[in-house]
Amino acid sequence: MADRPAPARRIVVLLAVLAGLAGLGPDPAHAVLPEEVLANPAHEARARAISKELRCVVCQNQSIDDSDAELARDLRVLVRQRIVKGDSDDEVIAYVVSRYGDFVLLRPPVKGATLVLWIGPIAIVLIGLLALISYFRRAGREAENAGR
Amino acid sequence: MSRRFLFLLPLVLIAALGIGFWFGLQRDPQALPSALINKPVPEFSLAAIEGSARGFRRDDLLGKVSLVNIFGSWCLACRIEHPFLMELKANGVVPVYGIDWREPDRQAGPEWLDKFGNPYRLVGDDPRSEGAIAFGVTGAPETFFVDRKGIIRYKHTGPITRDVWERKLWPIVQRLRAES
Amino acid sequence: MTAELGHFALILAFAVAALQGTLPLIGAQRRDSVWMSVAAPAAILQFLLIAVSFWALTRAFVLSDFSLMIVAMNSHTAKPLLYKISGVWGNHEGSMLLWVLVLALFGAAIAVFGGNLRPTLRVRVLAVQGLLGLGFLAFILFTSNPFERLFPIPVDGRDLNPLLQDPGLAFHPPLLYLGYVGLSTTFSFAVAALIEGQADPAWARWVRPWTLASWTFLTGGIVLGSWWAYYELGWGGWWFWDPVENASFMPWLAATALLHSAIVSEKRDALKGWTVFLAIVAFAFSLLGTFLVRSGVLTSVHAFASDPSRGVFILMLLIVSVGGAFALYAWRGPALKGGGLFRPISREGGLVLNNFLLTAAAAAVLLGTVYPLILDVLNGGKISVGAPYFNSVFIPMMVPLVLAMGIGPLLNWKRSELGPTAYRLKISAGLAVLAGIGAWLFIDRASALAAFGVFLAAWLMFATLHELAVRIHLFRVPLGESWRRLRRQPRARWGMTLAHGGLAIVIAGMTASSAWTAESIQVMKPGDRVEVGGRVFTFDGAREVRGPNYAATRGTFRVDSGGGDIVLTPEKRFYDVQGQTTEAAIHPTFLGDLYAVLGDPRGEDGGFVTRLYFNPLVPWMWAGSFIMVLGGFVSLSDRRHRVGAPGRQKAGARATPAPAE
Numbered sequence: 001m002a003d004r005p006a007p008a009r010r011i012v013v014l015l016a017v018l019a020g021l022a023g024l025g026p027d028p029a030h031a032v033l034p035e036e037v038l039a040n041p042a043h044e045a046r047a048r049a050i051s052k053e054l055r056c057v058v059c060q061n062q063s064i065d066d067s068d069a070e071l072a073r074d075l076r077v078l079v080r081q082r083i084v085k086g087d088s089d090d091e092v093i094a095y096v097v098s099r100y101g102d103f104v105l106l107r108p109p110v111k112g113a114t115l116v117l118w119i120g121p122i123a124i125v126l127i128g129l130l131a132l133i134s135y136f137r138r139a140g141r142e143a144e145n146a147g148r
Numbered sequence: 149m150s151r152r153f154l155f156l157l158p159l160v161l162i163a164a165l166g167i168g169f170w171f172g173l174q175r176d177p178q179a180l181p182s183a184l185i186n187k188p189v190p191e192f193s194l195a196a197i198e199g200s201a202r203g204f205r206r207d208d209l210l211g212k213v214s215l216v217n218i219f220g221s222w223c224l225a226c227r228i229e230h231p232f233l234m235e236l237k238a239n240g241v242v243p244v245y246g247i248d249w250r251e252p253d254r255q256a257g258p259e260w261l262d263k264f265g266n267p268y269r270l271v272g273d274d275p276r277s278e279g280a281i282a283f284g285v286t287g288a289p290e291t292f293f294v295d296r297k298g299i300i301r302y303k304h305t306g307p308i309t310r311d312v313w314e315r316k317l318w319p320i321v322q323r324l325r326a327e328s
Numbered sequence: 329m330t331a332e333l334g335h336f337a338l339i340l341a342f343a344v345a346a347l348q349g350t351l352p353l354i355g356a357q358r359r360d361s362v363w364m365s366v367a368a369p370a371a372i373l374q375f376l377l378i379a380v381s382f383w384a385l386t387r388a389f390v391l392s393d394f395s396l397m398i399v400a401m402n403s404h405t406a407k408p409l410l411y412k413i414s415g416v417w418g419n420h421e422g423s424m425l426l427w428v429l430v431l432a433l434f435g436a437a438i439a440v441f442g443g444n445l446r447p448t449l450r451v452r453v454l455a456v457q458g459l460l461g462l463g464f465l466a467f468i469l470f471t472s473n474p475f476e477r478l479f480p481i482p483v484d485g486r487d488l489n490p491l492l493q494d495p496g497l498a499f500h501p502p503l504l505y506l507g508y509v510g511l512s513t514t515f516s517f518a519v520a521a522l523i524e525g526q527a528d529p530a531w532a533r534w535v536r537p538w539t540l541a542s543w544t545f546l547t548g549g550i551v552l553g554s555w556w557a558y559y560e561l562g563w564g565g566w567w568f569w570d571p572v573e574n575a576s577f578m579p580w581l582a583a584t585a586l587l588h589s590a591i592v593s594e595k596r597d598a599l600k601g602w603t604v605f606l607a608i609v610a611f612a613f614s615l616l617g618t619f620l621v622r623s624g625v626l627t628s629v630h631a632f633a634s635d636p637s638r639g640v641f642i643l644m645l646l647i648v649s650v651g652g653a654f655a656l657y658a659w660r661g662p663a664l665k666g667g668g669l670f671r672p673i674s675r676e677g678g679l680v681l682n683n684f685l686l687t688a689a690a691a692a693v694l695l696g697t698v699y700p701l702i703l704d705v706l707n708g709g710k711i712s713v714g715a716p717y718f719n720s721v722f723i724p725m726m727v728p729l730v731l732a733m734g735i736g737p738l739l740n741w742k743r744s745e746l747g748p749t750a751y752r753l754k755i756s757a758g759l760a761v762l763a764g765i766g767a768w769l770f771i772d773r774a775s776a777l778a779a780f781g782v783f784l785a786a787w788l789m790f791a792t793l794h795e796l797a798v799r800i801h802l803f804r805v806p807l808g809e810s811w812r813r814l815r816r817q818p819r820a821r822w823g824m825t826l827a828h829g830g831l832a833i834v835i836a837g838m839t840a841s842s843a844w845t846a847e848s849i850q851v852m853k854p855g856d857r858v859e860v861g862g863r864v865f866t867f868d869g870a871r872e873v874r875g876p877n878y879a880a881t882r883g884t885f886r887v888d889s890g891g892g893d894i895v896l897t898p899e900k901r902f903y904d905v906q907g908q909t910t911e912a913a914i915h916p917t918f919l920g921d922l923y924a925v926l927g928d929p930r931g932e933d934g935g936f937v938t939r940l941y942f943n944p945l946v947p948w949m950w951a952g953s954f955i956m957v958l959g960g961f962v963s964l965s966d967r968r969h970r971v972g973a974p975g976r977q978k979a980g981a982r983a984t985p986a987p988a989e
Binding site: 031032033034037052053055060061062063066101102103104105106107108113114116117120121124125128129132135136139140142143 | 563565568569570571626669670671672677680681684687688691692695696699703708709710711712713714715716717720721725849850851927930937
Binding site for chain 3: 151152155156158159162163165166168169170171172173175177180181
C-alpha cells in the first residue's frame with residue numbers, strides 16, 4: 001500500500017514475465033552514477049564491495065549496487081559519506097543494519113535464526129556422505145556374499 | 149527398517165514445505181517490521197522546507213507522545229490520509245511531525261502543503277533520504293509513534309485512515325500517554 | 329467467436345484429460361485392452377484441442393482483438409508482429425496456456441513415439457500425464473481464463489512491457505517451458521513405474537531420451553534468459569540468484585543428476601530407487617518453481633490482489649501431484665531393488681558422486697530460496713538470502729564435481745583404480761596447473777580464486793579431450809585408424825564430450841567475467857575518450873532516431889582496434905505507450921565483450937552519462953552453453969536414444985555396424 005519515490009525494479013521484470021505481471025514499470029535509469037563515484041579509488045572500491053552486500057529494500061532481491069531505485073541511490077551515497085568520514089566497512093554495514101534490520105544483508109549473519117541456513121548445506125553434504133558410505137558398505141557385503 | 153524410512157522422507161519433506169507455503173501465502177512478503185522499535189529516535193536534523201522558518205530534528209520529539217509521518221507530494225497514498233491528519237491537528241489529538249521525503253524540487257512540498265493544508269507541527273525537508281534512512285523507511289506514508297522519552301514504540305505502514313486509527317492507532321497513543 | 333471457440337476447446341480438453349487420466353489406469357489394472365486403448369488417442373486429442381485454444385488466443389493477439397481482457401492489457405496495434413505473438417505468453421493467463429500446451433505436447437509425443445513401450449507402462453504414463461493436464465487445465469479454467477472478455481472494448485491496448493519486447497525474451501519462455509514442463513515425462517514415467525512396481529533397465533532406457541530432451545531445452549531456456557538479462561538490463565550481470573532464476577535452476581540440477589543416474593540404472597540395473605526419486609524430484613522442482621513464481625508468495629500479495637485463490641490452487645496442485653507421487657514412492661519404492669554391484673571407485677561410483685554433489689547443491693539452493701519465507705512464517709524475523717550466500721555455498725560444492733568430471737569418464741565400470749587413472753591424466757593436470765599459474769602471474773595476482781577457476785576450466789577441458797583421445801586410441805594406433813574410430817564414436821558419447829567440454833568453456837567465461845570485468849562510469853561529451861580494460865572508447869555524440877513503436881536516443885562510440893574502428897550504438901528507448909528501456913551495445917570479441925550503455929543527458933554541450941565495460945570471456949559463456957545444448961541434441965540423435973529404439977538390443981555392442989535404415 002505504501003508508495004515509493006520511484007517504481008524502480010529491474011529484476012522484478014524478469015519475475016513479471018514469468019508471473020505474467022507485465023506493467024510493473026521498470027525505471028531505465030542506472031545504478032551507480034558518475035557524481036556518486038568517490039575520488040579515492042580505494043574508497044570507491046570499498047563502497048562498491050559494501051554496496052554489493054546490501055539489499056535494496058524496495059527491490060526484489062537486488063543489491064543497492066545493482067539497483068536504480070532512488071532509495072538505493074541515497075543509500076549508496078550514505079555508504080560513501082560514511083567511508084569518507086572514516087568508518088570501517090563493518091561500521092558502515094552495522095549502521096545500515098541498525099536502521100533496516102538483518103533484512104538488508106544479502107549474506108545473512110550467522111545467528112540463531114539463520115543457523116539452519118548456514119549449517120544446512122554442510123549438514124546436507126555430511127549426511128549425503130554418510131549415506132554414500134553406508135551404501136557402498138552394504139554393496140560390499142552383498143558382493144562378498146554373492147562371491148561365496 | 150531405516151530403508152523404509154528413507155523412502156518416506158520425501159513425503160515428510162514435501163508435507164512440511166506445503167504447510168510452510170500455506171502459511172506463507174497468508175503473509176505479505178513486502179511487509180518489513182521496523183528495526184527501531186523500542187530504540188531511541190535516531191539522531192537527525194533536517195532543514196526547513198521553503199517558506200518555513202524552522203526545520204525538524206530529534207530533540208523536537210522529547211517530552212511528549214508524538215507521531216512522525218513520512219510523506220511526499222508524489223505519494224498518492226499520502227493524499228488519502230491527509231484529510232485525517234488535518235482532523236487530528238484541528239482537534240489537537242496528538243502532535244504530528246512531518247518528514248517531506250524526496251521531493252522532485254524545492255517547491256513541490258510547500259506547494260502541496262499550501263494547497264491541501266499543513267497537518268504538521270514541524271516539517272523537515274529530506275531530499276537525500278537522510279531522515280528516511282535514519283528511520284529505516286522503505287516507502288511513504290509511514291508513521292512512527294514516539295513516546296515521552298523519545299523511544300520509537302510503533303510503526304504504521306500505509307495511510308492512516310479513520311478505521312485504522314480508531315481500531316489500532318489511538319489505543320497505542322493512549323497507552324503511551326498512560327506511561328509515566 | 330474464435331475466442332469462444334478457444335475457450336470451448338479448452339473445456340473439451342479438460343474433459344478429454346479427465347478420461348485420459350482415469351480410464352487407462354483402470355484398464356491397465358484390469359488388463360482391459362479396450363479401456364487401455366483410450367490413452368493414446370486421448371493424449372493426441374487433448375493436445376489438438378489445446379492447440380486450437382492456443383491458436384485462438386494467438387489469433388486474438390495478432391489481430392489485436394481488444395475485446396479480450398489480456399489482449400487489451402498486454403498488446404497494442406502498433407507493436408511489431410513478433411511481439412504481438414510473444415505477447416501471448418507475456419502475461420499470466422497466456423503463459424499458463426503455453427504451459428498446458430507443452431504438457432499436452434509431451435503427452436502426445438509419448439503417445440506417438442512410445443509405440444514399443446510395454447503396453448501397461450505406456451498407458452499408465454499417459455494417464456499420469458493426463459492427470460497433470462487435468463489439474464492445470466482446471467487451474468486455467470477456474471482461476472486464469474485467458475479468454476475473458478472486456479466491455480466496453482478499448483480503442484487500443486496498454487501494450488506489452490517494453491523490456492519484454494525483445495527477441496531473446498520472446499523465445500525464452502517457450503524454450504524454458506519445453507524443458508520445465510518436459511520433465512513431466514520423467515515424473516509420469518516414475519509414477520507409472522511405481523504403480524507397476526518395477527523400474528528395470530528397459531524403463532531407465534525409456535526415461536533417458538525424455539530427460540535428455542527436457543535437459544537440453546531447459547539449458548537453452550536458462551541461457552537465453554541469462555543472455556537477455558546480460559544485454560537488456562544494462563550493467564553486464566548475467567546471474568543474480570534471484571528466486572525466479574533459482575526456480576529454473578533447481579530443476580536443471582535435478583535433471584542433470586537424473587541424466588547421469590539413469591545411465592547407471594540402464595547399464596547396471598542399480599540405483600533404481602534413487603533414479604525414480606530424481607525423476608519425481610526434477611518435476612517437483614518445476615512445479616515448485618511455478619508455485620514460487622505465480623503464487624505471489626515471494627512478491628507482494630497485492631500484486632495478485634485480483635485473485636489470491638491462484639496461489640492456493642497451485643499449492644494444492646503441487647501438494648496433490650508431488651505428495652501423491654512421494655506417497656506412492658514411500659509405499660512401492662522399497663520394493664525397487666537393484667541388481668548391479670559396484671565398488672566406490674568405478675564409473676558408477678563417479679556417477680554416484682556426481683549425483684550426490686548435484687543433489688546437495690540443489691538442496692542448498694532450495695534451502696536458500698525458501699528460507700526467508702519459512703523463517704518469516706515461524707516469526708523468526710525478516711532476512712534476505714542473496715547472491716553472496718549462494719555463491720559461498722554453491723561454488724564449493726561445484727569444485728569437487730568439476731574435479732571428478734575430469735576423472736569419472738575414464739574409470740572402468742564395476743571396479744577401477746583411482747591412482748592409476750588419475751596418473752593417466754598427469755598431462756591434463758599439468759597443463760591445467762600451468763593455466764592457473766599463468767592466470768595468476770600475468771592477469772591478476774590479487775585473485776587466487778580466479779586463478780583457481782581458470783585451473784578448473786582448463787582441467788575439465790584437457791581431461792575431456794584426453795578421454796576422447798583415449799577412446800580413439802590416439803597415438804597408440806596409426807592416425808588413420810584413430811580417425812576411423814573418431815568417426816565411429818556413438819553420438820551419445822559425442823554428446824557427453826560436447827556437454828563436458830562446453831561446461832569447461834562456460835566455467836572459463838564465468839570466472840573471467842566475475843573476476844576481471846573492467847567498468848568505467850562517467851559523463852562524456854562528444855569527442856571524449858575513455859580507456860576501459862585496455863580498450864579506448866571515443867564518444868561521437870548522440871542523436872534522436874525513430875523505431876516502429878518507440879523514439880530513441882542513439883549514442884555512437886568508436887573503439888580503436890587493430891583492424892579499423894568498432895562502432896557501438898547503444899540506445900535509450902522511449903516507448904509510445906508505456907515505459908523506457910536501455911539497449912546496451914555489445915561487440916563480442918574473442919577475449920571479451922565491448923559493452924556500452926548510454927545514460928541520461930548531462931549539461932548543455934551534448935554530454936551524456938555513459939557506462940563502458942570490457943567483459944572478459946563473456947562470449948565464451950554463451951558459446952560454451954551453446955556447445956552444451958548442441959551436445960544434448962547430438963546425444964538425442966543417437967540411435968540408441970532414439971525414441972522407439974528400446975525394443976532393440978544394445979546396438980553399440982554389436983561387432984558390425986548396424987545397417988543403414
